[in-house]
Amino acid sequence: xSQKRTRYAAVGTGGRVVMFTRPIxxxxxxxxxxxxxxxxxxVRRTFHQKALSKEFGIPPVPTYADFDVMMKEQKPxxxxxxxxxxxxxxxxxxxxxxxADVVSEKPMTIDAEKCQAIFDAVKRTGHKVRTTFxxxxxxxxxxxxxxxxxxxxGRVMHVDFEYLLxxxxxxxYFRRWHSHKEFSGGLLLHKSTHHFDLINWWIxxxxxxxxxxxxxxxxxxxxxxxxxxxxxxRYDRYTGVAEAKxxxxxxxxDEDPTMREMYLNAEKETGYIRDQNVFREGVDxxxxxxxxxxxxxxxxxxxxxxxxxxxxxFRASISGDRGRIEYSEEHASHIITGDAKTDGxxxxxxxxxxxxxxxxxxxxxxxVLEGGHGGGDPLLxxxxxxxxATRDPYGRSAGHEQGAAxxxxxxxxxxxxxxxxxxxINDLVTLNPSVKLLSDLI
Ligand SMILES: NC(=O)c1ccc[n+]([C@@H]2O[C@H](COP(=O)([O-])OP(=O)(O)OC[C@H]3O[C@@H](n4cnc5c(N)ncnc54)[C@H](O)[C@@H]3O)[C@@H](O)[C@H]2O)c1
Numbered sequence: 001x002s003q004k005r006t007r008y009a010a011v012g013t014g015g016r017v018v019m020f021t022r023p024i025x026x027x028x029x030x031x032x033x034x035x036x037x038x039x040x041x042x043v044r045r046t047f048h049q050k051a052l053s054k055e056f057g058i059p060p061v062p063t064y065a066d067f068d069v070m071m072k073e074q075k076p077x078x079x080x081x082x083x084x085x086x087x088x089x090x091x092x093x094x095x096x097x098x099x100a101d102v103v104s105e106k107p108m109t110i111d112a113e114k115c116q117a118i119f120d121a122v123k124r125t126g127h128k129v130r131t132t133f134x135x136x137x138x139x140x141x142x143x144x145x146x147x148x149x150x151x152x153x154g155r156v157m158h159v160d161f162e163y164l165l166x167x168x169x170x171x172x173y174f175r176r177w178h179s180h181k182e183f184s185g186g187l188l189l190h191k192s193t194h195h196f197d198l199i200n201w202w203i204x205x206x207x208x209x210x211x212x213x214x215x216x217x218x219x220x221x222x223x224x225x226x227x228x229x230x231x232x233x234r235y236d237r238y239t240g241v242a243e244a245k246x247x248x249x250x251x252x253x254d255e256d257p258t259m260r261e262m263y264l265n266a267e268k269e270t271g272y273i274r275d276q277n278v279f280r281e282g283v284d285x286x287x288x289x290x291x292x293x294x295x296x297x298x299x300x301x302x303x304x305x306x307x308x309x310x311x312x313x314f315r316a317s318i319s320g321d322r323g324r325i326e327y328s329e330e331h332a333s334h335i336i337t338g339d340a341k342t343d344g345x346x347x348x349x350x351x352x353x354x355x356x357x358x359x360x361x362x363x364x365x366x367x368v369l370e371g372g373h374g375g376g377d378p379l380l381x382x383x384x385x386x387x388x389a390t391r392d393p394y395g396r397s398a399g400h401e402q403g404a405a406x407x408x409x410x411x412x413x414x415x416x417x418x419x420x421x422x423x424x425i426n427d428l429v430t431l432n433p434s435v436k437l438l439s440d441l442i
Pocket of ligand 1: 011012013014015016017038039040041044081082083084085087105106107132134190270
């Protein structure tokens, strides 16, 4: 007898949700069913409803402004949480309480209190939360994990990780909700959660102590004026502003059909302005960050994130007691739009070098697969939606505890930046103290 289709509902129907809704009604339609789309914006929920019907020939998916009504009417098995980061915990807890499991976009949440609320709700209800760390699933990151697991460089002692965001993709975080800590937790939550998770997973480590510094030195009005770029500060937004015509940071919502239909046409409803000037007053997140982490098994991490670089990508140097791995990716420059075709890395250029002690360097080739995030997105989608997903030998799925192990580095870093002191993660939220390996966390 065939297994009943899993009923999915999604909350937060902005740019990202298509990563989940399209495979449900497309590739995995035999195993999965999309029973509801919830968002405060009628324009955005209807946009996705119509787009899915048009592309996949399905009847209109029911849409809801009220989450509780959707839960009551549709009784989904799983809720996909795709709202701004600050609301993730609300919908995770409400879904668990209503009897559903959850698939949450990263970061699982943005601070320790909200994380604890999720832990408590999981314990109370016995339902599950999956955090979608799609970067783990890319071909390059997976190869690095494989080499470390095989013991090629021995026991990992240190990781040096530098991430570069450019003035296109990086700037985009300063145009909208991400630019306020209240909504995103800052980029050490919103963005670095990917990187912290990747490192946790690579070295199979649980972070213990965190020290951080950060500042806003490029974006925001004050910085632009101080460097002589005052002309770029004279308007609140870019769309329809003649003065902004030659501004290299300009994003015009009316020049892209998806941007226009999803964001410009919805402004009157919710007041969400997608193209605010990156050099305006009120930006309160850091654009330059340095973090140090000590892991339970002793390994150390030095990490940096810069958001106004001329190019985009990352470089990781991993030192073990038998050798070293150097890994780098360069990504094409892009602005995240609501369009799935451009929302994600396009064709990363990967370089992977392994050098054992007393030997020469060896370059290892990595075959990049088709699909977003270096081929990671389709693999992750299969694991989430297929009833016959192949067993993943690399432990790339993450539950709420592994989701927390990443976000708590960011939360601890925020606290460290505020106090000037190192922060012990277990003073924020207790991650199972009796284990040392990330793979021992759910
Ligand atoms: N894994 C990745 O690579 C990746 C990439 C992009 C975004 N994301 C994540 O996806 C999530 C959504 O990001 P996005 O780029 O789609 O943002 P977005 O701004 O395009 O969409 C957010 C949607 O949430 C809705 N919303 C706002 N407040 C809400 C509330 N209180 N309740 C319900 N819905 C609400 C908005 O109306 C909007 O439609 C974020 O958590 C983000 O971190 C992940």
